[in-house]
Amino acid sequence: MPDCLPLLARQPIFNTRMKVVAYELLCRSSNVNRADFSNGDAASSQVLLNAFTELSIANVVGKHMAFINFTRNLLQTPPPFDRKQLVVEVLEGQNVDSAMLHALKVLREHQYTIALDDFVLTPETQSLIPYADIIKLDVLHLSPQQLIEHIEHIQPFGIKLLAEKVETYEMLEFCKSVGFDLFQGYFLARPQIISGRKMADNKQSVLQLMSALQDPDVPVEKIEKMIARDTVLSFKLLRLVNSAAFGLARKVDSLKQAIMLLGLNKIKNWVNILAMSNLGDKPHELSVSALTRARMCELIANEMNGKSKSDGFFTVGLFSTLDAFMDAPMASLLDSISLSPHINDAILKQLGNEGKVLEIIIRYEKGLWDDIDWGYLAAHNISAEKLAQIYVETLEWVDKTIIDLGINEKSN
Numbered sequence: 001m002p003d004c005l006p007l008l009a010r011q012p013i014f015n016t017r018m019k020v021v022a023y024e025l026l027c028r029s030s031n032v033n034r035a036d037f038s039n040g041d042a043a044s045s046q047v048l049l050n051a052f053t054e055l056s057i058a059n060v061v062g063k064h065m066a067f068i069n070f071t072r073n074l075l076q077t078p079p080p081f082d083r084k085q086l087v088v089e090v091l092e093g094q095n096v097d098s099a100m101l102h103a104l105k106v107l108r109e110h111q112y113t114i115a116l117d118d119f120v121l122t123p124e125t126q127s128l129i130p131y132a133d134i135i136k137l138d139v140l141h142l143s144p145q146q147l148i149e150h151i152e153h154i155q156p157f158g159i160k161l162l163a164e165k166v167e168t169y170e171m172l173e174f175c176k177s178v179g180f181d182l183f184q185g186y187f188l189a190r191p192q193i194i195s196g197r198k199m200a201d202n203k204q205s206v207l208q209l210m211s212a213l214q215d216p217d218v219p220v221e222k223i224e225k226m227i228a229r230d231t232v233l234s235f236k237l238l239r240l241v242n243s244a245a246f247g248l249a250r251k252v253d254s255l256k257q258a259i260m261l262l263g264l265n266k267i268k269n270w271v272n273i274l275a276m277s278n279l280g281d282k283p284h285e286l287s288v289s290a291l292t293r294a295r296m297c298e299l300i301a302n303e304m305n306g307k308s309k310s311d312g313f314f315t316v317g318l319f320s321t322l323d324a325f326m327d328a329p330m331a332s333l334l335d336s337i338s339l340s341p342h343i344n345d346a347i348l349k350q351l352g353n354e355g356k357v358l359e360i361i362i363r364y365e366k367g368l369w370d371d372i373d374w375g376y377l378a379a380h381n382i383s384a385e386k387l388a389q390i391y392v393e394t395l396e397w398v399d400k401t402i403i404d405l406g407i408n409e410k411s412n
Contacts (some may be wrong), residue, residue: 269311294318
């Protein structure tokens with residue numbers, strides 16, 4: 001692993017309506033995948049500098065709040081960044097003394113938003129509670145009974161409670177039921193499978209369309225007719241094709257014209273994106289996640305192989321979240337849409353170059369820097385800095401594409 005990583009990744013934080021209200025910005029600069037307080041100041045400072053200066057906070061989190069880890073040194077000398085979008089996340093395991101409490105008091109007086117990370121109630125940490133706006137509880141570390149005891153103790157203070165490391169929908173529902181206000185974890189990328197439930201008609205239609213699109217011999221006329229059956233899909237596709245993103249010299253007035261001008265492979269990718277995003281029972285952020293993986297796969301492939309060989313990478317990234325969209329096991333979904341065996345293996349087993357790139361991206365988005373195969377990337381002339389650049393370019397592209405696609409986040 002490289003010695004110095006100007007890395008930054010983000011994890012969404014949701015409210016009870018599954019709307020994104022903030023992102024936690026992640027960084028690791030040590031050779032172990034945990035906070036290393038010997039250089040924690042450098043890691044947090046690097047995230048702050050990247051997010052607020054080099055990259056522009058708007059490109060990283062949009063209008064949302066940004067949770068960033070603060071060591072005790074940063075608490076005492078906070079950088080002069082816009083506090084309206086900054087949540088000071090006090091790292092767990094630090095010595096709670098009069099100096100830290102004074103630093104938190106000053107931050108409160110200057111109207112910073114303060115969160116306590118991985119909070120566990122002890123006589124020592126009890127003194128932190130009056131300074132907190134948000135307290136994060138690790139739902140994997142604390143038992144259900146311990147969570148309830150913590151919540152009962154904290155709620156009278158009027159502090160928002162954030163459940164972190166929520167891995168499943170079952171845990172999400174439990175956390176909602178016991179009074180958490182905010183949620184963070186990988187539940188979004190996993191399906192909510194309910195035994196015996198019949199797949200909804202709109203999801204069946206989406207799978208049928210995807211299956212037809214995977215047929216290499218499908219006539220253009222058949223694709224045109226299948227898309228035309230869905231008025232919303234047709235409208236969004238034509239609007240997208242005529243957007244500035246494609247930069248076509250003339251206006252496209254028909255689906256057939258769009259297919260002929262852009263080519264079947266490109267149309268297939270965009271129709272798949274639009275069809276998945278039209279599933280109205282899914283959080284907006286799931287579409288963001290699918291697009292992020294697809295685009296990042298494509299950009300890495302462009303660096304490795306050139307643009308002419310990146311279509312399969314885009315598909316692998318896009319379909320890597322298909323089970324969460326459809327609430328069904330991935331293997332059966334892939335069987336139903338008849339992808340090529342090597343694409344299936346890339347998604348299911350992370351085999352081949354496409355699978356290796358997908359594996360890297362999944363570890364990147366989780367902030368698992370030390371599990372990334374840096375040797376593989378280096379062999380393809382992709383440095384840590386280049387990977388970080390690709391990630392930021394991806395976020396900017398996704399933000400614009402979401403607008404072009406007409407994928408609107410539901411309001412509170």
